Amino acid sequence: MIKAIIAFLVKVFYQLASPKHFYRIAGKLIPWFGWFAAVLLIAGSIDGLFIAPVDYQQGDSYRIIFIHVPAAWMSMFIYMVMATSGAIALIWKIKLADVIASSSAPIGAAFTFLALVTGSIWGKPMWGTWWVWDARLTSELILLFLYLGYMALESAIEDPRAAARACAILAIVGVVNIPIIHYSVEWWNTLHQGATVSKMDKPSIHLSMLIPLLLMAVGFKLYYAAAVLSRARNKVLLTEQNRTWVKEVVGLESGVKHG
């Protein structure tokens, strides 16, 4: 029984790893992810912006949390995805993992940027300044630098195969370093930051605020899934452009458009 399940999983794994099947399966999955993401994000925004109660300390301005926190979660999650799929690509030589990693990078950088911008906007009413060298904000900024370095390296190496492998190594080195960087920044901050700008003690979050937060978080994840799959589909078409199945797919699709 267990053997059969494992054999089935391995089969699915290999099927997914073949660009042709991936293209087909991803094409079917994207609308599902996309629509669910839209529904969850709309529901989460309405719940977060209008239904969730006003915070007794921060007033209405805390509501930016429903974008800020999920974006920050995504920024770390996507880097983990990049490093994991980079490792998979290096170990098992699965090209598709490289495609996933490199398709993730710009989305991850965008989420990191979003987390930084919303954090800064939130900081203005809370701390009185646009920017505070707060440990988390600083770590997030360094994460953005790591993303930018990854993308710069990818675009600098002309051969896509070599670029993907170099980027995989960089992502793994980055993932090993992220906890070290994060904790050293946190430690640095506790020593440097005086009492002038003290961070508010966060009360453990109430259920009525947690629900929209989780809705938004899952919505962001599904949006990422849809976005990364459609970017990956594009990349697969580009890298496999000389194969017959691509010519068939492209011919078919453009035929439909013209017809």
Place this chain on the structure above:
Amino acid sequence: MFKVFLSLIKRDLRLAFRHKSEILNPLFFFVIVVTLFPLGISPDKQILAEIGPGIIWVAALLASMLSLESLFRSDFDDGTLEFMLLSEYPLSIMVLAKIVVHWLITGFPIIIISPLLGTVMFLSNDAITTLMITLLLGTPILSLIGAIGMALVVALKRGGMLLSLLVLPLYIPVLIFSSNAVGSSMAGLAISGQLYFLAAFMVFCLTLAPIATSAALRVSLE
């Protein structure tokens, strides 16, 4: 295997001493960058003593990074690196030898000259001792992490700017702990925690960075 390690160190050191500028330029760079700050900010004793540790460390970091080019560039250009990849000995050992030499010709001179810069930045004697210890523990980390970045960009024509993008974020923990240790010893506080962290981080990099560097070299030279 140890023989290969030693002979590579000897060869690289000899090469470095034939091009003295490779040793002197990072050192001059280090001194000049530190000199710019009093000119740009203020010659005031108190201000300089406060920002001195950070400035000296940032300058050391930049000097080490800008000299990374010497690590693999010439061996890449004349094909020696490819022979190393093909040789029967483990690549990470040879890479480690090259990193050791890079530290000897860039990190070590910086440590030697650092008391002078500490004095002109008005650091106390204790702080200068701490500065030297942090440089002793920290500059090897810079060479080790830098080697990974250099190995990734060695095959590129204009890798310099890119290298700094890749490497500088990874240098941040070293900067934080080292300059904080120097600052703390200025204030007469305990610094063993920071030094332990630096030592641990150095051992960590010493174990893993040569492996990552050789993986990166194999990608670059494919």
